[in-house]
Amino acid sequence: MRGTSVYAERVLAGTGERGGRGGAGQKARAIRGLGGLALLAGVLVALLLLPTLCTVGVGARDTSTWFQSEPADLDTSGVPLRSKILAADGSTIATFYYQNRIDVPLSKIAPVVRRAVLAIEDSRFYEHGALDSKGTLRALASNLGSGEVTQGGSGITQQYVKNLLLTQAESREQAQAAKEISAARKVRELRYAVALEKRFSKDEIFRRYLNIAYYGDGAYGIEAAARHYYDKPASRLNLNEAATLAGVIRYPYAYDPTRYPGRAKERRNVVLQRMAELGWIDRRTADLTAAQDLHLDLHDTPNGCVTSKAPFFCDYVQREILTNPVFGATPKARERLLKRGGLTIHTTLDWQTQKAAQRAVDSHVPRKNSARKAAAEALVQPGTGEIKGMVVDRKLGSDKVRGKTWINFAADASHGSSIGMQAGSTFKAFTLAAALEEDMPFGTRLMAPRRFVPTGYRNCKGERVGDPSSSLRNSADGEGGRTFSLTTGTQHSVNTFFLALQREVGLCDTVKMAERLGMRQAGGEPMQQFASFTLGFNTVSPLRLAAAYAAFGARGEYCSPIAIKRITDAAGKPVKVPGAGCKQVMDKGVADAVNHVLRGVLTKGTARGMGIGRPAAGKTGTVDNFSAAWFAGYTPDLAAAVWVGDPRGGYRYPMTSLCMDGTCYGSVFGATIPAPIWQDSMAGALAGRDATSFHRPPSHYFSKGSGEDKVKIPDVRGMKLRAAVARLRAAGFRVSVGRPVASERYEKGTVAEMEPGPGSAEPGDSITLRVSKGKKKLPGLPFPEPPRFPGLPD
Known part of the structure; x- marks a missing residue:
């Protein structure tokens, strides 16, 4: 130096x-x-x-x-360069470095900088050899x-x-x-x-020198120094700035402009005079510049995720690189790559989605809320696995400070230290999918008792599981005491119905369905297999759940969640990154059937009223004893899972009589706080973007009807066709129009017949309408002219 x-x-x-x-x-x-x-x-x-x-x-x-x-051990690589994480739009999320350095070509270093450094350090550099x-x-x-x-x-x-x-x-x-x-x-x-x-030309050696030298106050290399001291690239530095930085090189601590501006100014003037002695600038320019102040415009480059605008997503990316063997055989090698390798890491983060999710989470569960509850959400794109947003209602930092945490509640332990949270009734979707895969029609009905004795279950090893001496009951979202169909049992989230359904399709089939959809415990262990599997006792992360539900939106194609799209090293060469490994894990028709049923949760079920103005589906989840609450929902374009609970322990601090910042909720269900967070974040994330519709499920799922509870069919006879069709559709029925019929009772152009007629039917059933074409015409007969009677009016 x-x-x-x-x-x-x-x-x-x-x-x-x-x-x-x-x-x-x-x-x-x-x-x-x-x-x-x-x-x-x-x-x-x-x-x-x-x-x-x-x-x-x-x-x-x-x-x-x-x-x-030439020495055998001469190696010019390994100069620490800072890495940067970029959002999908190319903006910077965070930087990582061992030394804050950006390597630039000589053409991007202002000529005045080069002259200033040569003047004070080695004016004959281009004339002599190594010595x-x-x-x-x-x-x-x-x-x-x-x-x-x-x-x-x-x-x-x-x-x-x-x-x-x-x-x-x-x-x-x-x-x-x-x-x-x-x-x-x-x-x-x-x-x-x-x-x-x-080995190298003089220009190349000089370029390397300018990029490796230390310029004080944590700035390594001329580009980082220019941005740090003057908030501009090295290509735009003027004489005053160039001479100041050139003067720092010999004693970067003693001439640090931020600590010793007087010394730095004196040293700058020495550089200016030396440039004048060499004839590289004129004396008057040197004197005028020497009379100026340093004019610093300090700009610090944050190191790491703490100050990032997407701190938990940033932390997820960092942990992905530090833990995945794809990026190095040892933890030390992976850390070296991230902090010294000059990587440009292109990620999947979408700022519109990220900001909408953060606003929603912070609005419903404020960072320093009086109840000390927490919320987390992960948002994944169906069909790609790309993580579009990841938020926690905390700042990244020490848990000793209120409103901060190092734990990423949205991710698995490997990517955020979270041990996961019980998922509650959101797991019922996996049992539903397993049943539909076995071609159970929507109208399949099972008795849902008020209490259920868990017998008749076998895990995937063939072992009996379940405790005949205990019983499970309907709680939280559920109800019971009657029969339900696949449709209504899901809409009302009936615990005992799903326990019966899981026994019908097999516990192992349900577990395997969840595993095919990427589910595992947040700690990395396989999921435990007990009778209450469908009630969501396994501890998982919002990210895993969002990715699983994204597969429904992608018509059965599961993609592992990914945050990194591509990486280039300091030389611009691609670095291998793990892919999403997308694969079809269920038939498209099965996924379409799941979507059809889960759409009803938002219109008629436990989350009714939580729609987002476009086709959407989802499932609430309320964990036993109100220890946590969830909502997982999706469209064909975006899936999200929201968790709300207490970091100190949900069973110790349940949400039974929750009051938070002046608002009291009573017992918190999946629809109480998580669903509104999901609604707000999805609406904001998808605003201004085209909506995609779900596909109609195969007809054989309707072989026993839609599964909906029957409702009254409006009597539309005598109404104009357009009005009749609108009335029936508003009641939830499909409408078809048959051939016109003659009618003595109904005027031409009005509905004369409907099939089935007035009564009750399941919503979604088809009603056929036939329009009147007027009265029947009688065949012409040779009747005589009627007689006329004088004195009587015609």
């Missing part, structure tokens, strides 16, 4: 290896150090000149050959004459080597070796410099 030796700097600073700050001792040590430098300089110059001498011995020639040969023998000897003569270090002797190539070795150090021992005060280190540096002068 500097033009003088570390040893001489320590002597001048009074921090030499053997103690004190006294003037006489300091002067003596300086002279001894400079004498050593003179001897070393002579050796280095001799090594460079040896190949040109003909009278040297064999040993000297061998030494020179070794010195001039500027004239400059080195001149500097030594000046230093020995004054007894102080007044001029530097190391050229830019040597300084680059020193910075490179120090930057590549990954341990204290390596760093110490790069900074040790010894002739061996200096010889090693010069040998590397000789090799680099052969």
